[in-house]
Amino acid sequence: MYIVLEGIDGAGKSTQINLLKEWLESNGLNVETIVEPTDLEVGKLIRKLLTRSDATTDTMQKTLGLLFAADRLILMDKIEKLESENRVVISDRSFYSSLVYQKPQNWIKEINKYAKIPDLVLLLDLDVKKSVERCEGTDEFENEEFLTGVKQNYLDLARSNENFKIIDANNGPNKVSSDIKKTVAPLFDICKDCIS
Numbered sequence: 001m002y003i004v005l006e007g008i009d010g011a012g013k014s015t016q017i018n019l020l021k022e023w024l025e026s027n028g029l030n031v032e033t034i035v036e037p038t039d040l041e042v043g044k045l046i047r048k049l050l051t052r053s054d055a056t057t058d059t060m061q062k063t064l065g066l067l068f069a070a071d072r073l074i075l076m077d078k079i080e081k082l083e084s085e086n087r088v089v090i091s092d093r094s095f096y097s098s099l100v101y102q103k104p105q106n107w108i109k110e111i112n113k114y115a116k117i118p119d120l121v122l123l124l125d126l127d128v129k130k131s132v133e134r135c136e137g138t139d140e141f142e143n144e145e146f147l148t149g150v151k152q153n154y155l156d157l158a159r160s161n162e163n164f165k166i167i168d169a170n171n172g173p174n175k176v177s178s179d180i181k182k183t184v185a186p187l188f189d190i191c192k193d194c195i196s
């Protein structure tokens with residue numbers, strides 16, 4: 001099972017992945033978490049480029065699109081192996097992030113054609129103003145105008161992809177976590193009504 005948390009910067013992905021992992025493990029499941037961009041060589045280069053003032057220019061966005069795709073490709077064998085060992089893989093981001101942050105979409109789809117399609121995408125939908133407030137503004141993407149476009153791209157994707165479930169990320173951490181658990185429970189035959 002390959003579950004992904006998506007959402008704009010500061011939506012609560014890292015926070016919720018930890019809570020979801022703990023809960024699934026308490027229900028007897030083996031869970032492995034991964035994150036994009038990775039902390040491997042390509043991921044480290046990406047994080048460096050994201051702080052550049054020209055990060056949102058067309059050329060840099062295309063360069064980042066290629067680097068994110070390469071960083072992601074390395075992960076695919078790892079995900080396959082983990083799934084073959086009956087582990088639940090929960091990822092902080094996926095190729096859907098490239099589809100909503102980078103462009104043109106057709107090219108992004110092409111360079112990510114070997115990326116695995118997640119079984120479930122939990123889209124943490126957060127108000128853009130809250131996102132900017134929560135982020136330290138370390139990377140160039142963390143500005144209201146850019147993130148407004150990204151948020152809309154996510155909602156467009158959610159409308160056209162069955163594997164997306166939208167979670168209201170404007171609530172407190174516990175409510176968001178409860179909504180995520182209720183969404184995930186049926187996938188593992190976990191009692192949904194037992195979730196507070």
Ligand SMILES: Nc1ncnc2c1ncn2[C@@H]1O[C@H](COP(=O)(O)OP(=O)(O)O)[C@@H](O)[C@H]1O
Pocket residue numbers: 007008009010011012013014015016134169170171172173174176
């Ligand atoms: N539901 C929430 N309500 C308020 N603050 C939150 C919530 N979830 C996370 N945060 C805070 O917002 C910031 C970003 O959370 P994080 O989980 O790192 O988001 P992401 O991984 O999506 O960037 C952190 O300071 C975190 O403590």
Ligand SMILES: Cc1cn([C@H]2C[C@H](O)[C@@H](COP(=O)(O)OP(=O)(O)O)O2)c(=O)[nH]c1=O
Pocket residue numbers: 007008009010011036037050068092093094095096097098099101102135139141142
């Ligand atoms: C995985 C991925 C991330 N990104 C962006 C989203 C973030 O602004 C930035 C770094 O990701 P991340 O560290 O996950 O930021 P956050 O935790 O705040 O969401 O990279 C892309 O533009 N394309 C991608 O394919």
